[in-house]
Structure formats: C-alpha cells, structure tokens
Amino acid sequence: MKPTTKTALAALCAADDTISEERAKAALRLLDGDETARPFQRVIRTTEVARLFGVTTKTLREWAKAGALVSVYAGKNKLRTGYTEASVRALLAGQAKGGAA
DSSP states (O other), rough: OHHHHHHHHHHHHHHOOOOOOHHHHHHHHHHTTTTGGOSSSEEEHHHHHHHHHHHOHHHHHHHHHSSSSOEEEEETTEEEEEEHHHHHHHHHHHHHOOOOO
C-alpha cells in the first residue's frame, strides 16, 4: 500500500469515533498484508456449507439452533449470509472423529 493511502486511511479511522484505535491499527496491518491482523472471520455461504455436508439449508438452520454452527447475519433485514469458517471446520473435525452432526 502506498504511504499516502495509508496516511489517508489512518486519518479516516481517527476521525470516525465508532472505530477503536486497536481496530484501526489491525485494519491497516491487514491492508499491508498481515494475515494475523484479521479482525473478523471468514464467512462461508449457506449453500456452500450445505453442499459440503450433503444436507439441506433447513438442516443447517437446525444445527445452528442446536449450537453446532455459528450463523452470520447482515443487512437491515438480518439476512443469513452464511456460517463462520471456524464453526464449519469444527463440525467437520467432529465428523472426522466419528461424531454425529
């Protein structure tokens, strides 16, 4: 990232009182290519998770209600966009060990 771009982004983050200093620094490190600074988790789309497990999206909702998956919502209407990668990996690991989903 160019130094002028980084300076401009830092100024924008500093001007926005809804962004903590820690989050702003992590975002700038992420833009510099530091993957360890990732302040959020990857989201896997609902249809992709359903295909991965070979189940319906309704089954995924039931698993999420049971606490086996972590749902991610977005927008004003709180639409389900998918599930966190960490929860999908944990469920896959449980299946690999012989656990039931």
